[in-house]
Amino acid sequence: MSAVSIKGVSKQFEAGVTALQGIDLDVEPGEFVSLIGPSGCGKSTLLRIIGDLTKPTAGTVQVNGKPADRARRDHEYGIVFQDAVLYDWRTVSKNISLPLELLHWNRSRRNARIKDMLELVELTGFESHHPWQLSGGMQQRVSIARALSFSPSLLLMDEPFGALDEMTRERLNAELLRIWQETGSTVVFVTHSISEAVFLSTRVVVMSVRPGQIAGLVDVDLEQPRTNATRESPRFFELVTQVREQLAAAGARLGETQEPALVEDQV
Amino acid sequence: MSAIAVEPSNRGIAGALPRAAARALLLVVGLAVLWGVWEGYRWLGIREHWTWPFKVNDTNMPHISKIWHAFGQPLQPDGPPLRHYLWHYAIFTGKEALAGFVLGAAIGFFLAVALSQSNMLRRGFLPYIVVSQTVPILAIAPMVVVGLGTKGVSPWVSVAVIAAYLTFFPVAINTLRGLLSPDPEALELMRSYAAGRWKILWRLRVPASLPYVFSALKISATASVIGAIIGETPASLQGGLGYAIVNFNQYYSIQPANLWATIIVCALLGIVFFLAVVALEHIVLKRAPENVA
Ligand SMILES: Nc1ncnc2c1ncn2[C@@H]1O[C@H](COP(=O)(O)OP(=O)(O)O)[C@@H](O)[C@H]1O
Ligand SMILES: [Mg+2]
Numbered sequence: 081m082s083a084v085s086i087k088g089v090s091k092q093f094e095a096g097v098t099a100l101q102g103i104d105l106d107v108e109p110g111e112f113v114s115l116i117g118p119s120g121c122g123k124s125t126l127l128r129i130i131g132d133l134t135k136p137t138a139g140t141v142q143v144n145g146k147p148a149d150r151a152r153r154d155h156e157y158g159i160v161f162q163d164a165v166l167y168d169w170r171t172v173s174k175n176i177s178l179p180l181e182l183l184h185w186n187r188s189r190r191n192a193r194i195k196d197m198l199e200l201v202e203l204t205g206f207e208s209h210h211p212w213q214l215s216g217g218m219q220q221r222v223s224i225a226r227a228l229s230f231s232p233s234l235l236l237m238d239e240p241f242g243a244l245d246e247m248t249r250e251r252l253n254a255e256l257l258r259i260w261q262e263t264g265s266t267v268v269f270v271t272h273s274i275s276e277a278v279f280l281s282t283r284v285v286v287m288s289v290r291p292g293q294i295a296g297l298v299d300v301d302l303e304q305p306r307t308n309a310t311r312e313s314p315r316f317f318e319l320v321t322q323v324r325e326q327l328a329a330a331g332a333r334l335g336e337t338q339e340p341a342l343v344e345d346q347v
Numbered sequence: 348m349s350a351i352a353v354e355p356s357n358r359g360i361a362g363a364l365p366r367a368a369a370r371a372l373l374l375v376v377g378l379a380v381l382w383g384v385w386e387g388y389r390w391l392g393i394r395e396h397w398t399w400p401f402k403v404n405d406t407n408m409p410h411i412s413k414i415w416h417a418f419g420q421p422l423q424p425d426g427p428p429l430r431h432y433l434w435h436y437a438i439f440t441g442k443e444a445l446a447g448f449v450l451g452a453a454i455g456f457f458l459a460v461a462l463s464q465s466n467m468l469r470r471g472f473l474p475y476i477v478v479s480q481t482v483p484i485l486a487i488a489p490m491v492v493v494g495l496g497t498k499g500v501s502p503w504v505s506v507a508v509i510a511a512y513l514t515f516f517p518v519a520i521n522t523l524r525g526l527l528s529p530d531p532e533a534l535e536l537m538r539s540y541a542a543g544r545w546k547i548l549w550r551l552r553v554p555a556s557l558p559y560v561f562s563a564l565k566i567s568a569t570a571s572v573i574g575a576i577i578g579e580t581p582a583s584l585q586g587g588l589g590y591a592i593v594n595f596n597q598y599y600s601i602q603p604a605n606l607w608a609t610i611i612v613c614a615l616l617g618i619v620f621f622l623a624v625v626a627l628e629h630i631v632l633k634r635a636p637e638n639v640a
Contacts, residue, residue: 152541161536167533167555182541
């Protein structure tokens, strides 16, 4: 059974915008799949459809074999946005505890889990800080801890490190990989950074714009665990080039130049 | 309203003492400046025979010392001093205002909660709530007093209702803004947890609205005191500051200091209400200073 199974999904907005057309994609349990493409190609929309935060106009989505709305109500996934979306009036601990409270976990069970989560994201000692007292990177780690606190099998991430500086981003990339391996969860990760997609993923889904379609898939066979040395390996460069060429080809097919919003980062 | 902004509270005890001393000094300096402006204007006005915007004389602008003195003077021969009366008037009016404030704040809050739950409700009701405040309170007050009076409601309750009428509006409008303030992503997060309306309300909307609620309560705190004072007049309710103002007005030309003393007490009562809300805010809200609405 696939962790995520998307069949013939299209999405039209009322304004007449076709954000997605004919998307088919299966994500196997334990995979780390990145969606990459120029801005406006429907990456966020696709992620939100998987999370049943918006409905597709056509097609079906299943998560762990259940229809998307059922899966959402069964807390099958945790989500992380570009902004950490922490609640200001709650401390770090209380923010992590939010989904647990909604799931009616009792206090001692919550506290034990919060402690584990703080260790996982290396924020032990910050439990009673408020979000505004943390750096952007730390806030995003709290957000990840919150998404994982109730042990969902699927983690949806929408450009979670997009607002962070390069160094913080690379550190969090490594941390995310460690967490992914420790928890054994499935990750669907949206990014518009080619190197980030290649470094993190087991598979990269390249999307094209207007309408949003899947232009190609790149299997990333870099060996685990990945380290800084991975970023310097020849295979890494090959894969980055492959993704870049697919993106360019997707743009060319549509008779368009690549959007400037797509960062070609230094590798 | 910048004076209301809460300061960062994480400076520790070490900074607290000098800060309190600095504030006390500021207060003293402020009062001294006020005194200087009053006496200066008075002195100039009398010397230059100013008649605009009002004639400056001992009646319109008594010496501050005279007003201060009036607090200690007996109203009737051998009776207790003025401050004794004013104290009891202030307590009396304060109780009405407090009842009105609590009633109005509760009505405002729950009205906002109801309106936050439906676009339709909001579109239907909001205009009427706004219109309610364009009706002059002076016209409403006698109607409330007479209307409730014929139903056997005691006059002080009517006065509280008038105070509530002035209180609920800012609370309702600001709370509604606060309840609707969470960004779409904060709401999507709740949706991802399959949280229902009720949980979204109590775990997200209400906490997010609290800074807005408190900024409204600060406005309402003083408005409720004004409402109570105004309400006492048509209610012909004796024993409060509104009554004292009407009463001392009649003796204004002979004893202007009495009216001025009463005005000062009214202002003090408003300030006490305001500071009580500020104190409550400090206790309840612990958040980023820049997020205080
Ligand atoms: N709520 C919406 N209403 C109308 N159009 C939308 C809405 N959300 C997204 N779109 C449009 O759908 C397209 C895809 O958006 P999005 O999924 O956010 O792209 P990406 O995340 O890849 O940048 C864009 O053209 C965008 O303008
Ligand atoms: Mg996006």
